[in-house]
Amino acid sequence: MMTTINAFLAAKGIYLLTLILLSLGAAGIIVCNNYMKKLICMNVMQVAVIFFFLCFGQKTGGTIPVALSEVVKASEYINPLPHGLMLTAIVVSLGTTGVGLSLLFRITEKYGTIEEDDLIRRENKTKTGEKE
Amino acid sequence: MTIIMLIVVITVPFIAFDVLPAIGDPESPPNSHVSDYYIEHAIDECNSPNMVTAVIVDYRAFDTMFETTVMFLAGISVVLIMANKPRRRIPSPGDFKRTRNTGGTPIYQTINKDVMISTIEPLILIYAMYVLFHGEVSLGGGFQAGALIGMTYLLDVMAVKRDKPIMNLTKFMSAAIAGLGPFIYALTGIICFIGGGLYLQYNKLPFNIHEAELHSIGITAVEIGVTIGVAGTIITILNALRERISFDDDND
Amino acid sequence: MKENIPVLIILLPLCSALLCLLLTGLHKRLGRALVVLATAGSLVLSVIQLRTVITEGTIHYAVGGYEPPFGIELVIDSLNALIIVMISIIGFLTVLFAENFGDDRPVVKGSANAILALLITGLLGMTSTGDMFNLYVFLEITSLSAYCLIAMGGSKGVVSAYRYMLVGTIAATFYLLGIGILYSATGTLNMGDLSAILNKGGYDDVMLVSMSFLIAAFGIKMALFPFHGWQPSAYTHAEPGTRPLITGVMGKIPALAMFRYFYCIYGTDYIYVKYLLILLGVFSVFGMLYGSLMAMGQSDIRKILAYSSVAQIGYISLGFAIGTPVALAGSFLHMIGHAFMKGGLFFCTGAIRFKYGTVNIDDFGRIYKKMPLTCGLLVVAALSMIGIPPTAGFFSKWYLALGAAGRHEWIYIAVLVISSLLNAVYFFKVIEKVFIQQDKGLDDKWSKGELELPLTIILPVVVCFIAILGIGIFNVKLFDILMLTLEGVGL
Numbered sequence: 001m002m003t004t005i006n007a008f009l010a011a012k013g014i015y016l017l018t019l020i021l022l023s024l025g026a027a028g029i030i031v032c033n034n035y036m037k038k039l040i041c042m043n044v045m046q047v048a049v050i051f052f053f054l055c056f057g058q059k060t061g062g063t064i065p066v067a068l069s070e071v072v073k074a075s076e077y078i079n080p081l082p083h084g085l086m087l088t089a090i091v092v093s094l095g096t097t098g099v100g101l102s103l104l105f106r107i108t109e110k111y112g113t114i115e116e117d118d119l120i121r122r123e124n125k126t127k128t129g130e131k132e
Numbered sequence: 133m134t135i136i137m138l139i140v141v142i143t144v145p146f147i148a149f150d151v152l153p154a155i156g157d158p159e160s161p162p163n164s165h166v167s168d169y170y171i172e173h174a175i176d177e178c179n180s181p182n183m184v185t186a187v188i189v190d191y192r193a194f195d196t197m198f199e200t201t202v203m204f205l206a207g208i209s210v211v212l213i214m215a216n217k218p219r220r221r222i223p224s225p226g227d228f229k230r231t232r233n234t235g236g237t238p239i240y241q242t243i244n245k246d247v248m249i250s251t252i253e254p255l256i257l258i259y260a261m262y263v264l265f266h267g268e269v270s271l272g273g274g275f276q277a278g279a280l281i282g283m284t285y286l287l288d289v290m291a292v293k294r295d296k297p298i299m300n301l302t303k304f305m306s307a308a309i310a311g312l313g314p315f316i317y318a319l320t321g322i323i324c325f326i327g328g329g330l331y332l333q334y335n336k337l338p339f340n341i342h343e344a345e346l347h348s349i350g351i352t353a354v355e356i357g358v359t360i361g362v363a364g365t366i367i368t369i370l371n372a373l374r375e376r377i378s379f380d381d382d383n384d
Numbered sequence: 385m386k387e388n389i390p391v392l393i394i395l396l397p398l399c400s401a402l403l404c405l406l407l408t409g410l411h412k413r414l415g416r417a418l419v420v421l422a423t424a425g426s427l428v429l430s431v432i433q434l435r436t437v438i439t440e441g442t443i444h445y446a447v448g449g450y451e452p453p454f455g456i457e458l459v460i461d462s463l464n465a466l467i468i469v470m471i472s473i474i475g476f477l478t479v480l481f482a483e484n485f486g487d488d489r490p491v492v493k494g495s496a497n498a499i500l501a502l503l504i505t506g507l508l509g510m511t512s513t514g515d516m517f518n519l520y521v522f523l524e525i526t527s528l529s530a531y532c533l534i535a536m537g538g539s540k541g542v543v544s545a546y547r548y549m550l551v552g553t554i555a556a557t558f559y560l561l562g563i564g565i566l567y568s569a570t571g572t573l574n575m576g577d578l579s580a581i582l583n584k585g586g587y588d589d590v591m592l593v594s595m596s597f598l599i600a601a602f603g604i605k606m607a608l609f610p611f612h613g614w615q616p617s618a619y620t621h622a623e624p625g626t627r628p629l630i631t632g633v634m635g636k637i638p639a640l641a642m643f644r645y646f647y648c649i650y651g652t653d654y655i656y657v658k659y660l661l662i663l664l665g666v667f668s669v670f671g672m673l674y675g676s677l678m679a680m681g682q683s684d685i686r687k688i689l690a691y692s693s694v695a696q697i698g699y700i701s702l703g704f705a706i707g708t709p710v711a712l713a714g715s716f717l718h719m720i721g722h723a724f725m726k727g728g729l730f731f732c733t734g735a736i737r738f739k740y741g742t743v744n745i746d747d748f749g750r751i752y753k754k755m756p757l758t759c760g761l762l763v764v765a766a767l768s769m770i771g772i773p774p775t776a777g778f779f780s781k782w783y784l785a786l787g788a789a790g791r792h793e794w795i796y797i798a799v800l801v802i803s804s805l806l807n808a809v810y811f812f813k814v815i816e817k818v819f820i821q822q823d824k825g826l827d828d829k830w831s832k833g834e835l836e837l838p839l840t841i842i843l844p845v846v847v848c849f850i851a852i853l854g855i856g857i858f859n860v861k862l863f864d865i866l867m868l869t870l871e872g873v874g875l
Contacts, residue, residue: 011154015146022561023139029550031134042553049560056568059163060156065183066270067175074168075158077183081167081573084187085517088199089560091275092524095206096553098369099531102213103546110539123543145593152568165571166453194447194456198509198521201398202528205502208405208495209532213542215492304491308406311498315402318395331391333449 014055022048035107035114039100046093050086057082179344180268180351188273189354190347193332196354197321200274200314200361207310207365211303211372249287256284264359268348274355278313278362285367289374303371310368313361320353389436390445390458393429393468394508396422397475401501408494416483419497423479423504427472434465438865444514452514453577459514462868463716467511467640470720473851474633474727475504477844481731482625484738484840486536496536500626503529503634510637516563516573519641523559523605526637527552530630534622541621548614555604562597565590579649592656598645599660605638608701609671612694616678619690624734627686628844631693632727636719639700646704647712647873665705669799671698676806680813685733685745688810689726692769695803696722702796703784707875711787713866714780720862721768721776721855728765728848732758735841740826745814749821754828755836759818761849766811768852771804776855783863791875 009016025048028041062078108114111122146152153160174186188196260280267273285301301309321332329336334350335343400422408415437443437460445458460468479500486496506526513519531552535545567573569590570581582591600611607615619631650657675695682688696718703715735758736751737743752759768775781800788796835842855862 011157012147012152014155015152016143019143019146020139022557023142024135026142026554027135027138029554030138035546038550042550045557046553049557049564052561053564053567055155056153056160056162056564058156059158061158065171067181067183070175072172072175074171077171079163079167080170080174080183080187082162083184084192085195085573087184087188087275088195088517088521091199092202092521092556095202095209095528096524096549098206099209099213099528100546100549102210102372103531103535103542103549106213106535106539106542107546110542119543123540145596146565151565151590151593160568161571162568163571166573167571169454190448191450191455192517195518195521198518198525201402201502201505202521202525204402205499205525205528205532208498209528209535212492212495212499212532213535215489215495304405304409304494307491307495308409311402311405315399318399318402322395325385325388330445330449331388331395331447335449 015052018048018051018055021051024048033116035104035116035119039097039104042100043093043097046089046096050089050093053082053086053089176344177347178268178351179347182268182270185268185273185351189268189351189358190334193321193354196358197314197317197332200317200358203361203365204310204314207368207372208307210369211307214372253284253287256280256287260284260359264355265352267355268351274358275362277355278359279366281359281363282366282370285363286370289370301367301371303368303374306364306367306371310361310364313357313359313364316357316360317354320350320357324350386436387445389429389433390443390460390512391447393426393433393472394505394512396426396429397501397505397508401498401505404498404501405494408490408497412490412493415494416497419501420476420479422501423472423476426504426508427469427476430465430468430472433460434462434469434865437462437465438868442869452574453572456518457514457574457576458512459576460512462865463640463870464511466716466720466862466865467637468508470723471504471507471511471633471637473847474629474723475507477727477731477847478626478629479504480840481628481734481844482623484838485625485734486623496533496623496626499529499532500629503533503626503629507633507637510641514575516566516575516578520556520559520563523638523641524556526634527556527605530634533626533630534618536623537621540617541623544614544617544621548618551604551611551614555601558597558604559601562594562601565594565597575644575649579651582649583651583653585653588654588656591650591654592660595645595650595656595660598642599663602638602642602645603667606635606642606697606701607694608697609667609674609694612671612675612697615694616687616690619693620684620686624737627734628727628730631689631730632723635693635697636700636723639697639704639719642701643704643712643715647707652707652875661705661707664701665793665796668698668700668702668705669796671695672702672799672803673806676803676810680806680810683745685743685748685814686730688745688814689729689733692807692810693726695807696726696769698803699781699784699800702800703787706784706787706791706793706796708787708790709867709870709872709874710783710790712870712874713863714783714785714787716866716870717776717783717855717859717862718780721780721852724848724851724855725765725768725777728761728845728852729769731841731844731848732762732765735837735845738841739829739837741829742826745817746821747824747826748814748817750819750823752818753823757836757842757845757849761845762818763815764849764852766815768856770808770811774853774856776852776859779856779859 025041025045029038032038057079059078065077065080111119170187174180174183178186178190180186260277263272264277324333324336327336327338334347337346400419404415404419407418443460447456506522509522531545531549535542570578572578603611622630672695675691679688679691699718700715703711768777771777771781785797
């Protein structure tokens, strides 16, 4: 029993952690009432997926993918592809967060709150005065 | 309760169906299908010992071009979203400064910022250039260099005693510069057409030198574009926050 | 130069967007002119590309000269080429149309045009790419520019954009998770290579888990029924000038990507396919009924059209759920037709708002006397939505019903008919207001010149009018072009 669990954790344990992180982020977006917290949870979720991808780049016995000598053997370096992909994903998540923060800025200025139920109440109140 | 349910819903399929490879396994599909090619051919095909750089700006350069575009897009989105300001005013930057100054002497004012920043700024800029031009040889690259340059500008703006930063960019100009960076990237790809190549095929650049050198030129040009784009975007976001126009968009 | 057309179609709007702000700084109108020229250029090129694809078969374009599993590849088959033409046309018309809305500060005008061009770039890229991760990047470009364009529609738009952003980021994360699983099991990111590896067999579990994430991701992006929560308010409050593109095209391209994964990459040989098809079928049936019922209760024309979009996306995914080539062709015919119908209806509402400043259908009394062209399009598009021959809507529904009958799915046909009847109820309500109700005597905000509206509004209206009738009349030709790709795909 113990050996099975140990073997499982050694081979797949890191996936379990990233998936729990991902679920926490997803749950936060659903449960939290505050828009700022939702944004933070969104970031947690993106980071979890970045970790998830980086797991595939790991190779036992490999080092960082910068060639040390002229002759290169594939087994000596870890997989560079996930790192390249995740660099893109990080930049994209940065852009999304920036846009999200500026949207929050505008919401705070207009409605004076970023709590979801407050916001819905105020939105319904201002329905009449608005023409598109 | 919801959290536990979500953890179960998301995690169980992976364990139950056993779809993921064991970590660190050299024989697993991600480590054996295409990655070996990248590792073994990065030096002779792209002339770039840093394989991550080879992947992002040579093998998958098309992705990175749009990644830089995403930065530009985020910059102008912030400008656009921040351009409209509702009636209910928040404290303007002027008021903000006054309240900050009357609130006692903060600890950071004991440091002479003018001296500190003017010594640090050139160092950061030199470091940024190093990171930019050595990106293909060692760790580093355009994004990092762009972030460093953007930070230099930020430090410059933060200097209290100096009235104006060295380069006083408006948000319009900085956004235009941020667009110029990805355009240099796209242009590098278009120049390859002249040599009869496909898009971003660096070894068909119309210069008369060795193929590996051409890859170096292509990668450097692209990295410069990325640097300009990222630095421009950071300055744009900063400026978008600094110069907001009073305007209520619900009026019409 | 001819072999570079697939990438040039994407590059032209991109470069125009990048240079737009700079040129706007030089002269106020220069940036906009560049965007108009670039979109027109990519429209011309896309038509040339369509002709090439029809005569010479699928185009494979390896970016950077690296062979497919190692580099990024663009794949254009007849299906893609047709959708690209559709995006280019509506994109070009929307760029013309957007001129009349928004404020005139150079910063805002320049950035808004740049973002519109980037939205077109993202949509074109999503359609033509043959690489999973590249698709993600284009998806993000599309969504980021859409968030911004929705946020520009006033303070309610900001809140809808924020909600869309949260949901849309969940979708993007799920997509990344889905391709992560596929990458971990196969080690490739190229769609063609992936398809070859998956069809060797033994990947059933991987396909099930990844497909569930992909359905959730694309479902959110295309506003399929249980994931549609963000859609009505976002479509309602988006920036008026860009609304035709957002409503008409943006929801369709994720649907195309979903089709790519479902049929072109996964194939139909794995054991879980029938459960996934039933799942899609249930989603679309409920979506069709729910969207039509909700649309009946609204009085704001934008809300009516937004809810009817939920129903219409249901039609498209219904075709995927049926899965025979005929039904798939019906689905894509509906995709193209609906882009022109919904785009056209939003051109109409935009035009009416431009001239009279109202969006409430109770104010539309006898508007047909003053705006005959616009109302002509309104009527044709509404009839096409209901599905009356010879408009585009009838033939796509006809092919969908044919496909359903071929697989003896009688429930689907019944729901198709019921949903069309419900469509008829709320669209005849609009038509009744336009033709029969008392004139409210609204004041005209634009009365210069001979024409009823500026030329930049009349041109989109006329083109959409022609397109809806044209797709209906030449549906067999389009069907043949679609069948070049769809033959042999599906069940």
